[in-house]
Amino acid sequence: MRLVRLASALFALSLITVAAPAKAADVICYNCPPQWADWASMLKAVKVDLGYDIPFDNKNSGQALSQLLAEKANPVADIGYFGVNFGIKAKSQGVTQPYKPEHWDEVPAGLKDPDGDWTAIHSGTLGLFVNVDALGGKPVPACWKDLLKSDYKGMVGYLDPPSAAVGFVGAVAVNLALGGSDADFSPAITFFKGLHGNEAIVPKQTSYARVVSGEIPILLDYDFNAYRAKYTEKGNFAFVIPCEGSVVFPYVVSLVKDAPDADKAKKVMDYLLSDKGQAIWTNAYLRPARPIELPAEVKAKFLPDSDYARAKSVDWAKMEAAQKAFTDRYLAEVR
Secondary structure: OHHHHHHHHHHHHHOOOOOOOOOOOOOOEEOOOOOOOOHHHHHHHHHHHHOOOOOOOOOOHHHHHHHHHHOOOOOOOOEEEEEHHHHHHHHHOOOEEOOOOOOHHHOOHHHEOOOOOOEEEEEEEEEEEEEHHHHOOOOOOOOHHHHHOHHHOOOEEOOOOOOOHHHHHHHHHHHHHOOOEOOEOHHHHHHHHHHHHOOOEOOOOOOHHHHHOOOOOEEEEEHHHHHHHHHHOOOOEEEEOOOOOEEEEEEEEEEEOOOOOHHHHHHHHHHHHOHHHHHHHHHOOOEEOOOOOOOHHHHOOOOOHHHHOOEEOOOHHHHHHHHHHHHHHHHHHOO
């Protein structure tokens, strides 16, 4: 059974550019990519402390949900990791089951499903991840509207909003900052039209390496990716919270309905919210879901609190409800 399951998992993952080890997996997590949110360090720690092998998986949130839906009658994965809007969709489409990990009670109410179908493990602030050296002497942009200038033609990237959670978060951030609402995404549509006129780059997968290499000089992305580059990569990198404002976005985990290894998956989810697990996220420049202060040496590497004051929390349930209407407009008017 384990060999059949692993073969099915590796086949499914290979369809979406997955790098999985050629050995038996104890737990399968969809959308746990090594270059995103430092899942590489987290899964290594899980192996050391729990003894479980979890393959890397390079899906994005939308791809993970699509795979879970395709496998609904015969689940392969045990855990799904999503942007919160896709966690809400996963519950509504019946591919998750309730589980409240240890320390669940300490996670603020707005960051967890009341039934336990999804629980935030960390959050990030959306802004501009900039490879300063790749700008060719041009100034680091300070505002969303700066990205529409001809100076940045062919330099700006954002992940595909219909597919990737960070892509939709970028749309929400731009839309609210430029005067829109959950009922009106016209400012975001106009903005993305302008970006496409400026030869925007629109990948579907996490593009950290493409920014580090200079292929994408400016990416709409999270602070944790920008700080990781700034403090661990060779080069000159910056993170900008645009002058018009931005948003904070939580990422969540869910126990897959009828997960083949549910008991092990539950222990992994407990670990992600444990003191040690939350500390690993802070070391990767993520805000923990539990009300834990960032270590002083980590906080010193962040932008000042005055910059973060421009980043707001929003009602992501409302934004998830508005996502289809935005996606339909984006596909019809932009892409």
